[in-house]
Structures are given as structure tokens and as C-alpha cells.
Amino acid sequence: MDDNTIRRYGDELYEAWLARRTVPPLLQREPDITLDQAYGIQLRTIERRVAAGETIVGKKIGVTSKAVQDFLGVYQPDFGQLTSGMVYREGETIDLSRLIQPKAEAELAFVLKEDLSGPGITAMDVIRATDYVAPCFEIVDSRITDWQIKIQDTVADNASCGVYVIGKTRGDPRRIDITLAGMVLEKNGELFSTGVGAAVQGSPANAVAWLANTLGRQGIPFRAGEVILSGSQSALVPVADGDELVCTVGGLGSCRVKFAGRSAV
Numbered sequence: 001m002d003d004n005t006i007r008r009y010g011d012e013l014y015e016a017w018l019a020r021r022t023v024p025p026l027l028q029r030e031p032d033i034t035l036d037q038a039y040g041i042q043l044r045t046i047e048r049r050v051a052a053g054e055t056i057v058g059k060k061i062g063v064t065s066k067a068v069q070d071f072l073g074v075y076q077p078d079f080g081q082l083t084s085g086m087v088y089r090e091g092e093t094i095d096l097s098r099l100i101q102p103k104a105e106a107e108l109a110f111v112l113k114e115d116l117s118g119p120g121i122t123a124m125d126v127i128r129a130t131d132y133v134a135p136c137f138e139i140v141d142s143r144i145t146d147w148q149i150k151i152q153d154t155v156a157d158n159a160s161c162g163v164y165v166i167g168k169t170r171g172d173p174r175r176i177d178i179t180l181a182g183m184v185l186e187k188n189g190e191l192f193s194t195g196v197g198a199a200v201q202g203s204p205a206n207a208v209a210w211l212a213n214t215l216g217r218q219g220i221p222f223r224a225g226e227v228i229l230s231g232s233q234s235a236l237v238p239v240a241d242g243d244e245l246v247c248t249v250g251g252l253g254s255c256r257v258k259f260a261g262r263s264a265v
Contacts, residue, residue, distance in 0.1 A: 082227060111131045135183070183250075
């Protein structure tokens with residue numbers, strides 16, 4: 001796959017995001033696509049969003065828990081870029097018309113107070129560089145038809161980023177055991193799933209360290225102030241008009257999100 005083809009697929013995914021429509025899986029059309037090429041496609045979609053006025057505000061780690069891996073049939077983590085256009089504040093209602101085929105996942109967000117540059121970053125380095133952690137929801141979305149994705153498809157599609165909301169409660173990861181802290185996810189007042197930090201690569205801090213080292217090998221550091229979404233601790237939750245989700249992390253607090261409208265699919 002040459003550079004022009006990578007740019008073409010990146011433009012296609014950007015236009016699909018803009019038009020709220022899906023495209024056929026890339027792996028079906030390009031059976032030999034590599035992960036490096038898929039990340040090149042991702043970079044092109046982000047370039048288009050930045051050129052249109054958004055800024056990069058952080059990173060997300062995807063496909064970290066067994067529940068999500070089993071659902072997607074993808075068995076290795078990936079990462080995507082978070083942009084200013086993806087941010088919702090707790091208390092705001094998420095407009096489903098902005099999304100195509102959304103699913104929610106509950107996780108822990110890290111907000112950094114120091115730069116962090118791999119390789120060689122450990123979980124303890126992550127804890128030291130973190131300003132605070134907070135419960136959050138990422139609303140993943142896919143521009144690939146019917147979520148028919150393999151690792152190359154989701155990587156190219158910016159790790160299936162949609163939008164996210166971070167809870168108002170903040171905690172110090174030096175005082176909270178984020179590995180053993182349990183998470184409870186409720187949908188419309190009923191228990192949907194439970195989880196624990198250890199389900200995410202052994203600890204959410206391990207997942208963040210993995211990404212710091214992965215990006216560090218490419219010369220890309222984490223910057224102070226960036227948000228890092230560490231990966232889902234819950235099963236993926238289908239969402240529709242009127243739904244309300246709450247995730248509560250033991251010793252930390254909760255994040256609540258509501259949905260209105262209809263998604264594109």
C-alpha cells in the first residue's frame with residue numbers, strides 16, 4: 001500500500017465520520033494491510049480533523065479487557081487520538097445523532113500533570129506523572145459497517161473513537177488502589193456489569209505505561225494536561241434514546257451520562 005492509498009483511506013474514513021455513514025471493512029479490500037499502514041490511515045483522519053479546527057487533547061487505549069476483546073474478536077490493544085470535538089462534560093446529554101453505531105464502555109481516565117516519554121516507562125512512573133484519575137465513559141463508535149472489524153480496521157478508524165465524558169469526581173492514584181477498586185455499571189437504574197481495574201492489562205496504570213512506551217518508540221510523548229483513557233473495565237453497552245448510564249468506582253466516585261436522539265444506524 002503506497003502513501004497515496006493510505007491518504008485515500010484516511011480521507012474516506014474522515015468523510016464517513018463527517019457524513020455519519022459507514023464504509024466496508026478495510027481488511028476485506030486490502031487483505032495485506034499492516035498495522036503500521038493502519039496507523040498511517042488513522043494519522044490522516046486526525047490530520048483532517050485538526051485542519052478543520054479541532055485540537056488533540058489526549059489519547060485512548062482500546063481493546064484492553066477480555067470482555068471487549070471477545071466482543072470484537074480483536075486480541076491486542078490499540079490506541080487512538082482524542083480531539084477537542086470528542087469532549088462532553090458530565091451533566092451534558094450526548095446527542096446520538098452525532099454518532100453512527102455507538103456503544104458505551106466504562107473506564108478510568110488519567111489526567112497528567114507531567115510529560116511522560118517512553119520507552120522505559122513503568123506503572124509507577126505513570127502514577128507519579130498523574131494529576132488525578134476520574135471515572136469516565138467512552139462512547140465508542142465505528143465507521144466500519146456493522147462493527148465488522150479486525151485490528152487493522154479499528155486502528156485505521158482511530159481505535160473506534162466516538163466521544164467521551166469524564167466524571168466530576170477526582171482521585172489521587174497514590175491514595176486509591178486503582179488495580180483492585182471495583183467498578184459497577186448501571187443502565188437505567190439496573191445493574192449491567194461489574195469490573196475491576198485488574199481486568200485492564202493487570203492494572204489501568206500498566207495500560208497507560210504500555211501506550212507511553214509504544215508511542216515513545218515513535219518519538220511521541222505524553223504531554224502534561226493530556227487525558228489518557230486507560231481502557232474499558234465493562235462490557236460494551238448498546239445505547240439508545242433516553243438511556244442513562246452510571247459507573248461507580250470504589251473509593252473514587254461515579255460518572256453519569258444520558259443519551260438523546262437517534263444514531264445514524
